[in-house]
Amino acid sequence: MEDMIFYDRLQFAFTITFHYIFPQLTMGLSLLIVYFKWRYLRNKIEKYNDAAKFFMKIFAINFTMGVVTGIPMEFQFGTNWAKFSELTGGIIGQTLAMEGMFSFFLESSFLALFIFGEKLMGQKLHLLTGFLVFLGSWASGWFILATNAWMQHPVGYEILDNGKFVLENFSALFGNPWLLPAFLHNQLASVVTSSFVVASIGAFYILREKQTEYGKLFLKTGVIFGLVSSVLVAFPTGDWNAKNVAQYQPAAFAAMEGIFETEHAGAEIVLIGQPNMVEKKLDNKIAVPNILSFLTYQEWHKQIPGMDKFKKEELPDNIPALYYSYHIMVGLGTVFMGIMALAVFFLWRKKLYQAKALLWTIMFLVPFPYIANLTGWYVAELGRQPYLVYGLLRTVDGISPTVSSGNTLFTLLGFVALYMLLGLLFLVLVGKTINQGPKPQTH
Amino acid sequence: METFWFIIIAIVLAVFFILDGYDFGAGIIHLFLAKTENDKELIAKSAGLFWDSNEVWLVAAGGMLFMAFPTFYASVFSGFYLPLIIVLWLIIFRAIGLEFRGQFHFQMWKDIWDKSFGVSSLLLALFFGIALGNIVRGVNLGGVENGVSIYEGHYFFLPLWDSSFSPLSETPGIIDWFTIIIGLISVVTLAIHGANWIILKTNSSINGNLKNVIFKMNIALAALTLFSLAVWKTVSPNSLDNFAHKPYLLIFPIIYLTGLVGLFFIKKLKKDIHGFVLSSLLILGGITSSLASLFPVILPSVNSINGPLTIYNTASSEYGLSVALNWGIIGFILLFVYMIIQKRLMGGKVDKMDYGH
Numbered sequence: 001m002e003d004m005i006f007y008d009r010l011q012f013a014f015t016i017t018f019h020y021i022f023p024q025l026t027m028g029l030s031l032l033i034v035y036f037k038w039r040y041l042r043n044k045i046e047k048y049n050d051a052a053k054f055f056m057k058i059f060a061i062n063f064t065m066g067v068v069t070g071i072p073m074e075f076q077f078g079t080n081w082a083k084f085s086e087l088t089g090g091i092i093g094q095t096l097a098m099e100g101m102f103s104f105f106l107e108s109s110f111l112a113l114f115i116f117g118e119k120l121m122g123q124k125l126h127l128l129t130g131f132l133v134f135l136g137s138w139a140s141g142w143f144i145l146a147t148n149a150w151m152q153h154p155v156g157y158e159i160l161d162n163g164k165f166v167l168e169n170f171s172a173l174f175g176n177p178w179l180l181p182a183f184l185h186n187q188l189a190s191v192v193t194s195s196f197v198v199a200s201i202g203a204f205y206i207l208r209e210k211q212t213e214y215g216k217l218f219l220k221t222g223v224i225f226g227l228v229s230s231v232l233v234a235f236p237t238g239d240w241n242a243k244n245v246a247q248y249q250p251a252a253f254a255a256m257e258g259i260f261e262t263e264h265a266g267a268e269i270v271l272i273g274q275p276n277m278v279e280k281k282l283d284n285k286i287a288v289p290n291i292l293s294f295l296t297y298q299e300w301h302k303q304i305p306g307m308d309k310f311k312k313e314e315l316p317d318n319i320p321a322l323y324y325s326y327h328i329m330v331g332l333g334t335v336f337m338g339i340m341a342l343a344v345f346f347l348w349r350k351k352l353y354q355a356k357a358l359l360w361t362i363m364f365l366v367p368f369p370y371i372a373n374l375t376g377w378y379v380a381e382l383g384r385q386p387y388l389v390y391g392l393l394r395t396v397d398g399i400s401p402t403v404s405s406g407n408t409l410f411t412l413l414g415f416v417a418l419y420m421l422l423g424l425l426f427l428v429l430v431g432k433t434i435n436q437g438p439k440p441q442t443h
Numbered sequence: 444m445e446t447f448w449f450i451i452i453a454i455v456l457a458v459f460f461i462l463d464g465y466d467f468g469a470g471i472i473h474l475f476l477a478k479t480e481n482d483k484e485l486i487a488k489s490a491g492l493f494w495d496s497n498e499v500w501l502v503a504a505g506g507m508l509f510m511a512f513p514t515f516y517a518s519v520f521s522g523f524y525l526p527l528i529i530v531l532w533l534i535i536f537r538a539i540g541l542e543f544r545g546q547f548h549f550q551m552w553k554d555i556w557d558k559s560f561g562v563s564s565l566l567l568a569l570f571f572g573i574a575l576g577n578i579v580r581g582v583n584l585g586g587v588e589n590g591v592s593i594y595e596g597h598y599f600f601l602p603l604w605d606s607s608f609s610p611l612s613e614t615p616g617i618i619d620w621f622t623i624i625i626g627l628i629s630v631v632t633l634a635i636h637g638a639n640w641i642i643l644k645t646n647s648s649i650n651g652n653l654k655n656v657i658f659k660m661n662i663a664l665a666a667l668t669l670f671s672l673a674v675w676k677t678v679s680p681n682s683l684d685n686f687a688h689k690p691y692l693l694i695f696p697i698i699y700l701t702g703l704v705g706l707f708f709i710k711k712l713k714k715d716i717h718g719f720v721l722s723s724l725l726i727l728g729g730i731t732s733s734l735a736s737l738f739p740v741i742l743p744s745v746n747s748i749n750g751p752l753t754i755y756n757t758a759s760s761e762y763g764l765s766v767a768l769n770w771g772i773i774g775f776i777l778l779f780v781y782m783i784i785q786k787r788l789m790g791g792k793v794d795k796m797d798y799g800h
Contacts, residue, residue, distance in 0.1 A: 061542075067495050068538045072531045074505050078520025079527055082598070085520070089513020090759035094767060097506035101774035104503070108496040109781040116796065117788050166760040400521035402586065402600035411528040418532055425543055432546065 007408035008080045008399050011415065013381075015072055017374055018419045022066035024373045027141055027187060028194030029059050030134035032225060037127045047217055047438070052130065054214075054438035055198070056114055059133075061429055063111060065422065067104075072415070080408065084388050084398030088165045091157055092147045095173060099143035107136030141187055149178040152380065153248050154389050165389070178244055182380075185237035188229050189376060192336060193369040195226035199343070200366040201434055203359040211437040216353055219362070223347060227340035234333050239295065245383065246296050249390060251310040252383030255319045256326040257292060258282050259306040266290035267304035270327075275320040280307075316385040325378035332372040339365065444764040445754040446739070448511040451771065452504060457730045459500035460571070461636075461723045466490035466497060467571075468637015470537065470564020471630065473557065476649055476656065483557055484545070485645040488793050490560070491541040496785070498534070510767055514597055514757035515741055522582060522599040523574065526617050530570050537563040565630065572629025576622030577601070579733050580610050580678050581743030581751070588614075596749035597757070610678045615745060621678050624671050631664045632729065635706065636722035643715040644793050654710050657718070661706045664725075668703065679743065682736050692735045699728025 033055050040048035074096065077085045085093075110132040118126045150156075156172025157165045167173075199222025205215025246253045258270045260280045269291040273282035293302040307315055316322050343362065346352040353359075384390055388398045469490040477483045509516045520527060540560030544553050582599045585592035594600075604616035612619070638653045638660075675682050686692050702724030709718055737743065742752040750756075758764065789796075 064495060064538065064542055067498065068535045071498070071502060071505075071534060072528075074502060074509075075520060075527060075531060077509065078516045079524050080521070082517035082521035085509065086514050086517035089509050089516060090763045093506070093510030093513055093516075093759065094763065097503070097510040097767065098770060098774075100499070100503040100506035101771070101778070104499045105496075105778055105781055108499050109785050112492075112496060112785065113788060120788055167763040167766065170763075170766040400517075400524070402594055402598050403521050403524045407524055411525070414528070414532060418535060422535065422539065425539060429543070429546060 004405040005396050007405050011412040019069040019073055022062045024190040024193050026059055026062045027137045028190035030137045034130050034134050037130045050438040057433055065426055080400055081398050082400035090166050095143045095147040099140055103136045103140035145183040146179055149176045151389050153178040181240040185241050188233040189373050191229035195222045196366050196369045198222035200363050203363040207359055214438050223343040227344045230336040230340050250305050251314050254307045255316045255322050258323045261308050262306035265301040267292040275323050316382055322382040325375040329372050329375040332368050445758045449754045452507050453734050455504045457727050459504055460726050462497040464633045464636050464726055465640035466494045467564045467568045468633040470561050471634040472637050474561025482647045485647045489644045512757040515752055518597050533563040533567050568630045568633040569626040572626035573622040576625030581745045583614050584744040585749035587746040587748050628667050631660050632725050635660050639719040639722045643719050646794050657709045685736050695731040695735045698724050
């Protein structure tokens with residue numbers, strides 16, 4: 001049983017991590033594509049249209065990767081988490097089926113039209129298809145977050161005698177207090193990733209001194225979108241989510257903030273420190289008193305329950321991983337705001353395109369928003385442990401009763417091998433597209 | 444309401460196999476018959492431009508199955524664990540092949556991805572047929588050994604094969620001689636369908652020859668169909684009862700037969716689209732006939748201890764199903780609008796269309 005659940009979780013973690021590299025770019029990028037295309041309609045400057053089409057190419061590669069790595073996600077609910085699917089399918093099946101129906105079809109149909117149909121449709125319809133691609137990809141995020149929000153904070157259900165969850169109130173699934181903050185936070189985080197990608201490609205073109213006109217456009221757009229989104233991702237949406245966790249999952253809140261012992265009045269905020277699970281304290285801690293209470297409740301001396309207030313079986317099972325994920329996410333988010341604010345300041349002073357050191361930094365910063373997005377999801381998923389449906393269905397009770405750990409290890413190894421190949425090909429392809437740029441030399 | 448969702452999902456599945464079926468079939472034809480680089484590129488293009496919007500139907504079918512029949516979804520997906528994951532890998536391999544072959548212009552690169560596309564298309568067609576064979580034959584629900592269930596009655600786990608390779612074994616595996624026959628039927632059907640698609644959508648140099656090939660494959664298909672019907676009765680003795688009790692269900696085998704008989708006249712057909720419609724009927728008829736022979740069962744049990752899975756004992760709550768109907772109708776209307784727009788813009792031969800350069 002122990003190793004069964006271990007391999008099931010590892011396989012899900014691995015495949016979802018790899019999968020989420022792609023949608024987090026496409027969701028944000030579709031917004032920037034619509035922006036470029038809209039600007040082109042307003043100002044008729046050709047390079048805006050080229051930018052929209054160039055990034056739609058990058059989008060298409062990521063979309064393909066998202067589709068082929070996304071199908072295994074949907075299948076895995078049934079293959080590895082059969083008991084969970086059986087018990088909750090009547091509820092999360094709704095939101096997952098709606099995702100297929102309302103977002104994938106929209107996205108895939110109009111992506112093809114955007115790429116192939118510009119001449120046939122004319123500019124206004126072309127903008128509209130771009131907008132529909134954006135709508136499809138954000139709808140996809142909405143339905144996935146609705147599914148996850150129900151697992152984090154179940155609403156609108158009834159539990160039958162045989163343990164099955166049945167739907168009692170459909171609209172409650174979308175009025176879930178967990179959903180809107182999580183959705184906005186997630187979507188803005190994906191705008192951060194794509195802004196960094198756009199800015200990074202721009203910095204690359206400027207530093208390489210080829211297609212620099214596009215480089216400047218990409219960089220300018222990227223840093224402005226990047227600053228706005230990285231501020232909004234922290235405040236108000238990140239803050240709003242943290243308050244939700246404090247309210248609905250206090251055990252997870254204590255663990256992610258690294259509060260081992262409840263303080264009498266006013267919880268400190270931990271900046272640095274390593275959880276020591278033997279002595280139940282943080283090693284090498286640097287913390288600021290009372291700030292956490294203030295951020296969470298706007299009261300300097302409000303008590304926040306530490307991990308000592310919860311039974312062991314209510315606490316997340318991997319506290320250090322949760323703590324690090326949260327601190328990496330927050331730390332990186334802070335760095336992003338700083339870099340982007342600096343870049344926008346240079347842009348305003350008309351020095352950005354000559355600021356070599358900053359351009360190099362922006363160019364090489366591109367993996368980090370991906371890391372911040374993924375660690376953000378780890379916070380949500382590790383924080384929900386030891387439950388699949390918070391407070392109601394334990395993770396250990398959700399796995400497939402008939403699939404042995406040997407089988408799961410076999411498929412996990414297969415996925416690792418296949419995804420390494422896939423990742424390599426993806427990099428080659430994206431690298432080639434970026435290298436060619438919006439105006440390829442040949443043709 | 445259960446019946447209604449059963450029909451919807453059956454339609455979505457049939458649409459998936461008709462749409463993605465032609466690009467599986469194109470892969471099979473590509474593997475065996477495409478010789479010149481121009482033909483290889485054209486055939487790959489005739490699949491490569493469309494596969495991703497076709498596979499969305501698989502995602503939709505999966506999602507609806509999860510929503511409407513969660514117990515069936517859980518049972519079947521975990522019970523067919525290995526073959527399902529292998530199918531996922533093949534889907535990925537095929538997609539890589541299609542997306543990457545045109546990215547670099549040296550022959551070895553193209554050959555690798557052509558083989559990846561062709562071989563995984565062939566294996567997928569075979570696996571999907573085998574899957575249908577398993578559903579029709581039934582499984583050892585509850586994992587009964589010596590008269591005792593080792594799992595809950597609606598769960599099972601099938602090995603890839605049982606040493607006897609017989610569908611009549613007490614613990615049949617996924618691959619046995621019966622499911623292999625259904626697998627072969629699937630391969631031949633999809634190959635015919637793919638050939639029709641290639642004729643319809645390309646000006647490849649093998650188009651003329653393909654009609655001959657379809658004719659020959661159709662003979663093989665007729666023989667396989669007769670043979671499978673003959674053994675079907677042995678594998679599941681009550682297989683034809685549904686048709687006897689509810690004669691209107693015979694419409695589904697008739698759809699299949701129309702396709703089968705019509706394809707013998709492939710060389711005389713005036714329009715290429717007619718061939719494609721006939722092979723679509725084959726797929727539609729084949730899937731619906733199999734499901735109709737079981738209805739309302741969706742997974743028979745091969746033991747007498749645990750009863751079969753039916754649409755009634757695996758469905759979601761009445762409320763859930765009726766809510767889903769409301770959004771489902773809106774969804775389907777939107778879907779058909781997208782399809783019409785897309786077909787208008789992507790109609791005609793693919794020869795001149797831009798593909799991955």
